[in-house]
Amino acid sequence: MMNKLEVKNVDLQTLVDSFGADILDVKRICEEKLYDIDTEYKVYSGLEREKLIIEILKSIDSDKQIIGAPERTNVWNDGWNENLNLLKNNNYQLESLLPKFIKKNKPMRFMGEYILPNEQNFDSIYDIGCGSSYNLVELCKQFPKKKIYGFDFVKSSVDIVNEISKFYNFNAEGKIFDIINPDLDIHLDENSLVFTQGVIEQVAGKFEKFIDYILQMKPKLVVNSEPIYELYDQDILFDYLAAKFHYKRGYTRGYLPKLLELEKEGRIKIIKLKRLNFGSLLMEEYTCIAWKPL
Secondary structure, three states, X not given: OOOOOEEEEOOHHHHHHHHOOOHHHHHHHHHHHHHHOOOEEEEOOHHHHHHHHHHHHHHHHHOOOOOOOOOHHHHHHHHHHHHHHHHHHOOOOHHHHOOOOOOOOOOEEEOOEEEEEOOOOOOEEEEEOOOOOHHHHHHHHHOXXXXXXXXXXXXXXXXXXXXXHHHHOOXXXXXXXXXXXXXXXXXXXXXXXXXXXXXXXXXXXXXXXXXXXXHHHOOOEEXXXXXXXHHOOOOOHHHHHHHHHHHHHOOOOOHHHHHHHHHHOOOEEEEEEEEOOOOOXXXXXXXXXXEEEO
């Protein structure tokens, strides 16, 4: 897990310094755009910077690409053919033209520093187990330009998503989805966020297929807000009571240990694990786990 790094933003003066342009020209062309995009980035320093430089040196040593070699013609042809197929399969969305070798949310060079752009820029968000759409409505309000999907295993929940989307002109869509037996024909967008709140708890430990589904679909990030049995300190009466209720009800156990096992195997990376220490009278529902498939 990355240590806390200095956070900066690209502002008008940064662009002036970078391009050597007149500030009035930069302001006229770029000011409005800066308000519409996430310009935050983190600066590598100290030990994290040293680790990154070692990765750079290893990449240079292992690189075998020879620019201008005859075989590069086929490489370029295959690469642009991939974009052509994406364009046709994605209803000619222009985002399909982004070359695959341009990776989002990777370390890069900027103004004499190694930086990491903000990772919170997603094209779409999946609220899985959306229920009454209470959370989905807030997602639509917070991210009006994002495509929001509401997945649930019962039709009435899906109907709510589609009704409020039509009435309020939300960019949202409901779909039937069973978290215990996910349909592999339902694909997730590559640059997407998957969100659950109080959903994993309801599957009584039957989460293995859902994790396999996520590993196969590879969304950019998964955020779970769930009660986690293993984080209770059962030597303390306050936690013991919550754990006892959790166990008696049959809510899911083992989800966090499974994620930790997958991280140890190098299949996922846990970005954040935080017990929020609040919940209902009988249990604590809101532990935050943010992780991503590798």
